Amino acid sequence: MPQAITDPTSAPTKQPGRGRPGYDRMDVIRAAVREFNTRGYEATSMGTLAKRLGVSKSAIYHHIASKEEILVEATNWALTSLTEVVEEADQANGSARERLELVVRGAVRVLCEGPERVTLLLRLRGNTEVELDLMERRRTLTRRLINHVKQAQDEGAVRTDLDAGLVGRLAFGMINSIVEWYRPDGPQTPETLADVTAKLVFEGLESK
Amino acid sequence: MPQAITDPTSAPTKQPGRGRPGYDRMDVIRAAVREFNTRGYEATSMGTLAKRLGVSKSAIYHHIASKEEILVEATNWALTSLTEVVEEADQANGSARERLELVVRGAVRVLCEGPERVTLLLRLRGNTEVELDLMERRRTLTRRLINHVKQAQDEGAVRTDLDAGLVGRLAFGMINSIVEWYRPDGPQTPETLADVTAKLVFEGLESK
DNA sequence: GTCTATATGTTGATAGAC
DNA sequence: GTCTATCAACATATAGAC
Incomplete structure (x- = not known):
């Protein structure tokens, strides 16, 4: 998902080069808040958020509880x-x-x-x-x-x-x-x- | 659902006394808009809207297409x-x-x-x-x-x-x-x- | 830190009887 | 104008492997 990587406000701060995104908790929250504001909190599913970040839903739930x-x-x-x-x-x-x-x-x-x-x-x-x-x-x-x-x-x-x-x-x-x-x-x-x-x-x- | 009937902004305008609610199109829209504003458009399901009006979901779809x-x-x-x-x-x-x-x-x-x-x-x-x-x-x-x-x-x-x-x-x-x-x-x-x-x-x- | 697979519930909308 | 019954799609969240 190139868009996720090139988007400066949601791109992970570490591992700048290759491999998996490697998001941390704040990366996920920042991207989620951004998405909530764009589409609305209820209208944003964890699925589309995951797609936007280029990871699976489960990966997100590793960083946040809900x-x-x-x-x-x-x-x-x-x-x-x-x-x-x-x-x-x-x-x-x-x-x-x-x-x-x-x-x-x-x-x-x-x-x-x-x-x-x-x-x-x-x-x-x-x-x-x-x-x-x-x-x-x-x-x-x-x-x-x-x-x-x-x-x-x-x-x-x-x-x-x-x-x-x-x-x-x-x-x-x-x-x-x-x-x-x-x-x-x-x-x-x-x-x-x-x-x-x-x-x-x-x-x-x-x-x- | 007494609350639906006594609520002056969502109560049907006809058949003031007994029997089924008997909503018309505008009644449904008015109540829906009110609900959309209270809970948010995406957060409001047709199910809860139906409950609020005291009718089934299908009854609503008789008045509006979507x-x-x-x-x-x-x-x-x-x-x-x-x-x-x-x-x-x-x-x-x-x-x-x-x-x-x-x-x-x-x-x-x-x-x-x-x-x-x-x-x-x-x-x-x-x-x-x-x-x-x-x-x-x-x-x-x-x-x-x-x-x-x-x-x-x-x-x-x-x-x-x-x-x-x-x-x-x-x-x-x-x-x-x-x-x-x-x-x-x-x-x-x-x-x-x-x-x-x-x-x-x-x-x-x-x-x- | 990420994955696939899945559990469990809810959604918007339809079919067809009364 | 309303009902019950039903559907496919999609929701949040979890289990357990890598």
């Missing part, structure tokens, strides 16, 4: 990273408005670091107990994000004519939508993307 | 509605900035009219020829939306320090994210939601 385990590992990374962003903003010095901007920029940064894993987190549907658990953690995160909007409102830096929960959801909905088109090898660097997003969130489209 | 047909019918509605919004804005009098606002408000309106069908459109993954076709039409729509942003920039009403394609994607990403939490029976009316969204897009979060 399909769901891949989902958990990937979304866990995203949840942990985003929680860290909120935590750092909680403890940061400065105004509430500055801390909110830290959250916005941090979220964009995490999203650019692991777009596939964040995408998987955002697309959870709650079809199993495990997924429901992950979604609950995601909801907690959302609440803490909105809290930062509220604090910036109380401070007077953010307009108070709009409901905090509503604009919080809209603002982070905008940020999350980045995963739909962001590509690490694309024209935008994470920093410029964070700049544009922050400007749009705080200042809007209008010229002044 | 699972994919439901997807097409629903996303077609969303595509047509959104195309009309863009078309009306294209032909509207007034400044480019006003026409862009028409598009923003129109998109929110369509989204509130058929949130489930728009959601299905946004979540297409392109796993079949039919899905790829629908996605191509969606892409055409995105291009036309961004064009309105460009025109407003050329006019000088929208800031030109940010790339039109980029802010266009971000702005409509924000609008699309509404489907993640909007409920027709919730606190927000479509008009207030369109107001808040338009304000946020054009003016941003900052108090003035």
Whole structure:
């Protein structure tokens, strides 16, 4: 399966030359997450994943215990990273408005670091107990994000004519939508993307 | 299956009293779309859909030819509605900035009219020829939306320090994210939601 | 680390009776 | 408009050899 070998994002990192692919656990997970995002988690069978990697299904199950385990590992990374962003903003010095901007920029940064894993987190549907658990953690995160909007409102830096929960959801909905088109090898660097997003969130489209 | 009968969004519209459910084609499609959004299109089997409706699988296939047909019918509605919004804005009098606002408000309106069908459109993954076709039409729509942003920039009403394609994607990403939490029976009316969204897009979060 | 073979269940869809 | 019965294809996951 030449396509598997030449694809830089799913090719194994060791044994660069000949012989069997020789994937390790992270190779398999990376390729699986990529495939889940392309075709959808449920629409991706372990069979097609195996074909894409150029190995048999059993070879995959040597590295991971179940399909769901891949989902958990990937979304866990995203949840942990985003929680860290909120935590750092909680403890940061400065105004509430500055801390909110830290959250916005941090979220964009995490999203650019692991777009596939964040995408998987955002697309959870709650079809199993495990997924429901992950979604609950995601909801907690959302609440803490909105809290930062509220604090910036109380401070007077953010307009108070709009409901905090509503604009919080809209603002982070905008940020999350980045995963739909962001590509690490694309024209935008994470920093410029964070700049544009922050400007749009705080200042809007209008010229002044 | 009492839950199916008491659920106002999936209950059949005829024969309100006793006997077999007596669904018609639209009842089945409405319930299916709802289920696709809750569990995901691929994760929803015709079996569980049948159980939810309280009928057998065969009863469903009396109304529709295939699972994919439901997807097409629903996303077609969303595509047509959104195309009309863009078309009306294209032909509207007034400044480019006003026409862009028409598009923003129109998109929110369509989204509130058929949130489930728009959601299905946004979540297409392109796993079949039919899905790829629908996605191509969606892409055409995105291009036309961004064009309105460009025109407003050329006019000088929208800031030109940010790339039109980029802010266009971000702005409509924000609008699309509404489907993640909007409920027709919730606190927000479509008009207030369109107001808040338009304000946020054009003016941003900052108090003035 | 990979293979073939297989167990076991579920899927979308059909046939034909009522 | 609904049913029961059925099908081939495909799903996730395992056993055991190399």
